[in-house]
Amino acid sequence: MTSFALALVCVMLTAPSNQNAVSTLDASGPLTAETRPQASANQDGTPETKADLPDDKPPTPPHTGWHAILVGLKGDISHLPSTANLNLVGMGSALALGLQPLDQTVNARLVNHYDIVNTFFKPAKYYGATAEQLALSIGMWTVGRLTHKPKVSHLGMDLLRAHAVTEMLVQPVKFATRRERPDLSNHQSFPSGHAAVTFATAAVIERHLGWRRSLVAYGIASYVSASRLHDNRHYLSDVVFGAAVGSIAGRTVVSHGRDTWTLTPSAVPGGVALNVTRRGL
Numbered sequence: 551m552t553s554f555a556l557a558l559v560c561v562m563l564t565a566p567s568n569q570n571a572v573s574t575l576d577a578s579g580p581l582t583a584e585t586r587p588q589a590s591a592n593q594d595g596t597p598e599t600k601a602d603l604p605d606d607k608p609p610t611p612p613h614t615g616w617h618a619i620l621v622g623l624k625g626d627i628s629h630l631p632s633t634a635n636l637n638l639v640g641m642g643s644a645l646a647l648g649l650q651p652l653d654q655t656v657n658a659r660l661v662n663h664y665d666i667v668n669t670f671f672k673p674a675k676y677y678g679a680t681a682e683q684l685a686l687s688i689g690m691w692t693v694g695r696l697t698h699k700p701k702v703s704h705l706g707m708d709l710l711r712a713h714a715v716t717e718m719l720v721q722p723v724k725f726a727t728r729r730e731r732p733d734l735s736n737h738q739s740f741p742s743g744h745a746a747v748t749f750a751t752a753a754v755i756e757r758h759l760g761w762r763r764s765l766v767a768y769g770i771a772s773y774v775s776a777s778r779l780h781d782n783r784h785y786l787s788d789v790v791f792g793a794a795v796g797s798i799a800g801r802t803v804v805s806h807g808r809d810t811w812t813l814t815p816s817a818v819p820g821g822v823a824l825n826v827t828r829r830g831l
Contacts, residue, residue, distance in 0.1 A: 611700075623711050638798050657782055671773075687713060688706070690705060712804075724739075742778050745788070752767035752768045
């Protein structure tokens, strides 16, 4: 993931800005048939529609310094109480409660001593730690500031704020529930901080770069969550609720209520189905 992040920074640093494109067009004189921008098209020649484009990105703020981070963080906290976040809490709680009977069984199947599996999951506990996530975010923010690339520093700033909000949500719940870890090491099992912080990162990347480019981030967040079961540090319900908490933190930082989540129950043979709809404002 570190190499992915560095590659991401390089791409954003080398990409031409929209302002440069506009100034070049204006300098060439009035728009003509030759200079008028053409609508982009797919490989088959059909016009590219709005559905083909990345998700709506948050506008780049004029300032991305420490003062902007603190002011933004204050706004993030004030926007936490919302219908969308309440819906996410409800979904995460319902899933965690429904999966709780499987906690012991899932861990028993994933905990093993095969060298190849142990090697596969070994990097996850480091990448998913808050310290490593903060270092990666600070690095991206610093690179953006030093190279005067506001889009890069904006992404780093939002990641820092998302991690701060995540810790504000996770730690009180840990000490309030005091659930014992599967390995009996302490009573801070619920929810999983590793799952929360990596899903918060994925949510921020999704808003900035579009859902297609965020698939890698969500895949890594799922990998980190699975590693916590393999390492016998968390139960399945811990990582599910942690993922919900991280999603709340990430979407609050980058959207401030621009999305709405609607839960619609419907009767099905033998039970009730819960339909989840996401709608941008």
